[in-house]
Amino acid sequence: MDIKVLGSGCAKCKATTDIITRVAAETGKDVTLEKIEDMRQIVSFGVMTTPAVVVEGRVVHKGSVPSRDQVLAWLG
Amino acid sequence: MSADITAPLHGRDARPDWVWHLGVIGFVAVWFALYRQLPGWSEWIVAHLPVDRAGHTGEALAFFFYDTPKVMMLLMLIVFGMGVVRSFFSPERTRAMLAGRREGVGNVMAAGLGVLTPFCSCSAVPLFIGLVSAGVPLGVTFSFLIAAPMVNEVALVLLFGLVGWKVAAVYFSFGLGVAIVAGWVIGKLHLEGWLQGWVRDIHSGAVTPGVVAADRLTLVDRYRQGGVAVREIFGRVWVWIILGIAMGAAIHGYVPQDLMLRIMGSGSAGTAGAWWSVPAAVLIGIPMYTNAAGVIPIVEALLSKGAPLGTVLAFMMSVIALSAPEMIILRQVLTLRLIGVFIGVVGSGILAVGFLFNYLF
Numbered sequence: 001m002d003i004k005v006l007g008s009g010c011a012k013c014k015a016t017t018d019i020i021t022r023v024a025a026e027t028g029k030d031v032t033l034e035k036i037e038d039m040r041q042i043v044s045f046g047v048m049t050t051p052a053v054v055v056e057g058r059v060v061h062k063g064s065v066p067s068r069d070q071v072l073a074w075l076g
Numbered sequence: 077m078s079a080d081i082t083a084p085l086h087g088r089d090a091r092p093d094w095v096w097h098l099g100v101i102g103f104v105a106v107w108f109a110l111y112r113q114l115p116g117w118s119e120w121i122v123a124h125l126p127v128d129r130a131g132h133t134g135e136a137l138a139f140f141f142y143d144t145p146k147v148m149m150l151l152m153l154i155v156f157g158m159g160v161v162r163s164f165f166s167p168e169r170t171r172a173m174l175a176g177r178r179e180g181v182g183n184v185m186a187a188g189l190g191v192l193t194p195f196c197s198c199s200a201v202p203l204f205i206g207l208v209s210a211g212v213p214l215g216v217t218f219s220f221l222i223a224a225p226m227v228n229e230v231a232l233v234l235l236f237g238l239v240g241w242k243v244a245a246v247y248f249s250f251g252l253g254v255a256i257v258a259g260w261v262i263g264k265l266h267l268e269g270w271l272q273g274w275v276r277d278i279h280s281g282a283v284t285p286g287v288v289a290a291d292r293l294t295l296v297d298r299y300r301q302g303g304v305a306v307r308e309i310f311g312r313v314w315v316w317i318i319l320g321i322a323m324g325a326a327i328h329g330y331v332p333q334d335l336m337l338r339i340m341g342s343g344s345a346g347t348a349g350a351w352w353s354v355p356a357a358v359l360i361g362i363p364m365y366t367n368a369a370g371v372i373p374i375v376e377a378l379l380s381k382g383a384p385l386g387t388v389l390a391f392m393m394s395v396i397a398l399s400a401p402e403m404i405i406l407r408q409v410l411t412l413r414l415i416g417v418f419i420g421v422v423g424s425g426i427l428a429v430g431f432l433f434n435y436l437f
Contacts, residue, residue, distance in 0.1 A: 010198035039201050039408050040274055048167040048206035049199040063167075063194070064304070 001075065002057070004034045006042045007050035015065045016051040023071040031075070096296045104153070111149055118142035132330055140325040147237040147317055151230065152306055158229045159305030162194040163298040167203055169193075174212045174220070179263045182216035187255040190223030197225065200405050208271070209278045215263015221406075222422055223255035226397035230313060231368035238324070238376040246433070247389060254393065254425035261421050270414035313369035320373030327377035353387040354430035358423055361394030371395045385437050390430030398422055 003020060007013030017035055024031040036042055045054060049063035055074050118141040127133045170189045174182060195203065200221065207217045227248060235244040268276070293301075364371075371392055378388050403415055410418065 008198065008201070010196075012196075012198070043202050043205045043209075043278065046206075048171065048203045049195075050202060063199070 001029060001031050001055065002034070003031055003074070004036050004054040006036045006045060006047060006052040006054065006062075008037050008039060008042065010050065012065050013051040016053065019066065019068065020053070020071055023068060024075060027072070027075055029075045093294070093296050096299055100299055107149065107153055111146070114146055114149075115142060118145070136325040136328055136330070139328045140321055143238060143321050143324070144318060147234060147321065148314070150233045150237045151313075151317070152310065154229050154233045155306050155309050156302040159302030160298045162192060162305070163293055163301040165189065165193045167193055167195070167199075167206060170220070171207055171210050171212065174207065174216055175210045177212065177216060179213055179215050179260060182213060183219040183256045183259045183263070186212075186216045186219035186259065187223040187227075187252050190220040190255060191227045191252070193220075193224070195224045197402055197405065200402065201408050204406070204409050205275060205278055208275065213263055214268055214271075215259045215261070217259075218262045218418065219255050219259025222258055222397060223252060225402070226255060226393060227251040228368060228396075230309065231372060231392075231396060234317070234368060234372035235375070238321075238372060239379060243379075243385070243389075246385075247392070250389070250429045251393060251397075254397070254422065254429060258421045258425045262417065265417065267414055267417060270411045270417075272409050272411060275409045313367060316367060316369035317373075320370050324373035324377045328380065351431075351434075353384065354390050354427060354434060357387045357391035357430065358394045358426055361391045362398045362419065362423065363400055364395045365399040365401055368396055384434045386430040386433030386435070389433055390426050393426045393429065394423065397426070 005013060005017045005020065007016065013035075017033065020031070020033060024033070042050065042052070045052065045059055047059055047062045051065065052062035053060055053066060053074070060074055061070060118138060121141050122129055122134060122138045125134075125137060127137060129135075129138065170193045173189065174186055177185060204217060204221065207220065208214065232244050232248060235247055375388050375392050378391075379385065398419055403419070406415060406418075
């Protein structure tokens, strides 16, 4: 599963990457996690707030650190 | 797929709604009960310390033990309330409300929405682009960007708690005023050509729609967002508040009452007040970077030692509204020339407010 975290290196963006990595490890899902810090790429997804999460090319979350339950739902 | 993905924000929590409503009502009731007891408690604590209540140390401690819990409690309540209110606003909604809006009305709306829209400075760039690319005029976008950090609940609560409601109200109205007028002026200058090239391209190109399903929040979700706001903001500022109040307390107890008056003069029309204190305050304030929580105890101390209101307001506005880190973030979308104009216009607005108040009071 291809997941991208959009955000230019703020604390919340790091927390978002961390929680996704953790939940992926716990559930044993195969996740490719990519951090996108380049502003041009970030805005090309049409998000106005970071951190944002893109799963399989779709923006599923933006503006805050996602909860564990949300990450679980994405990993399905 | 979409049903899976936009799934439950909070899966396992099964508390019924009425528990939440009761909880919030109970919290507010307990809050008011505690708040009324604070003066008594703080005096009781100081009375049991081995210091002379009327002396310098006693004065400083009384200030500290009263103001710290008071400000913390006020902050908790207001941040929670603002978190709930902000859940009704989102950057996408703000964009929809501002897109195609004419300057003037647009500036007023943008400044108001800047206060209400949830926004953190690390999102300044995508937000800026999101607004500009959707056809929000540049000046209107600036009104939003100026108001968002300047008029914030932490600053207002601290002003209210430490200085008084009048100064808080003045700060609120003139903060909005500066955001509206400065944005309007920048709009009139037609500086769209001074954006960074790649931003201009997005501007003239197609609008990328924001994705993510529309939020349909229940009242309980909104309470939760209030709770999240309290955790986040509180976690970030509590140390600053304690340090700031401790410093304010020290100044209260030990620094002579009219020190600032002696340095700056009263500033009012009839006296030999130092006119230079306002530009000096702005020049010192712009590069300074601290959040509202750190600067307001200093503001309180300055005022109580006789510094003129306009000078102190100008200092505070320039510290909070203009900061080096924010400029560095905005540098990605604005050319240096445009940043210069931005600082110049906002700085002039703040100067005007400072002079006006020193003249009037």
